[in-house]
Amino acid sequence: MPIIYDKKSEVRKDYFLERYVIISPARMKRPKDVVENSHRQPGQKCVLCPNNVEQDLIVDSIGSKKNWRVLAILNKFPAVARESAKAYGVQEVIIETNRHGHELGDMTQTEIMDVLNMYVKRTNKLSQIKDIDYILIFKNNGGPAGASLLHAHSQIFAAKKIPPDVFHELDKAQEYKIKNGSCVYEDIIKREMKSPRFVWKDKNVIVFCPYASMYHYEVWIFPFAHRDNITNLTEDELKSVAKAMKLVLGKINQYNLPYNFFMHQSISDEDQHFYIKVQPRESIWAGLELGAGMIINSVSPERAAKFYQNKK
Numbered sequence: 108m109p110i111i112y113d114k115k116s117e118v119r120k121d122y123f124l125e126r127y128v129i130i131s132p133a134r135m136k137r138p139k140d141v142v143e144n145s146h147r148q149p150g151q152k153c154v155l156c157p158n159n160v161e162q163d164l165i166v167d168s169i170g171s172k173k174n175w176r177v178l179a180i181l182n183k184f185p186a187v188a189r190e191s192a193k194a195y196g197v198q199e200v201i202i203e204t205n206r207h208g209h210e211l212g213d214m215t216q217t218e219i220m221d222v223l224n225m226y227v228k229r230t231n232k233l234s235q236i237k238d239i240d241y242i243l244i245f246k247n248n249g250g251p252a253g254a255s256l257l258h259a260h261s262q263i264f265a266a267k268k269i270p271p272d273v274f275h276e277l278d279k280a281q282e283y284k285i286k287n288g289s290c291v292y293e294d295i296i297k298r299e300m301k302s303p304r305f306v307w308k309d310k311n312v313i314v315f316c317p318y319a320s321m322y323h324y325e326v327w328i329f330p331f332a333h334r335d336n337i338t339n340l341t342e343d344e345l346k347s348v349a350k351a352m353k354l355v356l357g358k359i360n361q362y363n364l365p366y367n368f369f370m371h372q373s374i375s376d377e378d379q380h381f382y383i384k385v386q387p388r389e390s391i392w393a394g395l396e397l398g399a400g401m402i403i404n405s406v407s408p409e410r411a412a413k414f415y416q417n418k419k
């Protein structure tokens with residue numbers, strides 16, 4: 108029997124990292140085929156609902172502490188702690204709404220702004236803590252991606268050490284700047300502005316699917332301006348980020364796909380270009396991916412861009 112290979116397969120290298128992805132569209136699945144993967148478990152008493160939140164865990168609120176719209180609480184079971192010399196850090200949970208079952212992707216732009224403003228407040232606060240050099244804001248949404256509660260929430264992880272992957276990216280970006288005299292991300296933005304991977308833009312923010320995307324329907328949200336972290340964004344830029352998040356997460360929610368998003372922020376590196384990586388998690392990496400570090404993505408980013416533009 109002859110081997111039937113995907114003639115459209117293509118090995119792509121990341122923009123500037125030594126990372127390769129095989130884009131293999133013949134293996135493509137439509138989003139609706141994977142909805143079954145993202146079922147949710149019925150909860151018992153929700154510890155993130157206004158009446159049940161443990162008062163002594165609360166660290167910050169948008170709205171009053173009693174009538175909050177967004178709440179920051181300490182993670183009750185953190186992997187890191189300020190008391191721990193070996194695993195120094197702080198972990199907080201951001202409760203994105205007081206309404207149980209109300210998803211971030213279904214919120215209004217104003218509601219998403221409240222969540223972003225909380226990220227700004229907490230990043231400000233946590234970056235002042237001695238020895239904290241890395242602040243990650245992230246969200247696991249949906250079963251396979253790891254969320255265990257039904258109440259919309261994201262997390263902040265602040266630690267001493269920058270994870271190797273992030274450090275490597277910062278290092279490579281710096282190297283690019285020295286060599287080319289420009290910010291690598293701004294050069295990427297210029298390239299993707301008119302590419303088939305472009306999704307959306309306004310005057311402050313651009314959304315596109317990355318050229319060598321690792322996950323099905325992976326999408327990045329970039330402010331045009333070189334802002335080191337979320338606290339440096341202007342009010343108007345934050346509004347644009349909220350608009351972009353609504354577009355992207357709303358679309359992902361329509362298909363009930365689990366997803367993660369990540370905002371990596373280094374404190375000592377003051378020359379980062381802040382951006383948000385959104386990674387739907389319906390592509391389950393198998394042997395080749397885990398063993399050889401070679402990732403196969405069966406949804407090309409060009410197709411993913413059409414999905415976000417409603418042109419699929």
Ligand SMILES: [Zn+2]
Nearest residue numbers: 153156207258
């Ligand atoms: Zn709840």
Ligand SMILES: [Zn+2]
Nearest residue numbers: 290293333380
């Ligand atoms: Zn930049």
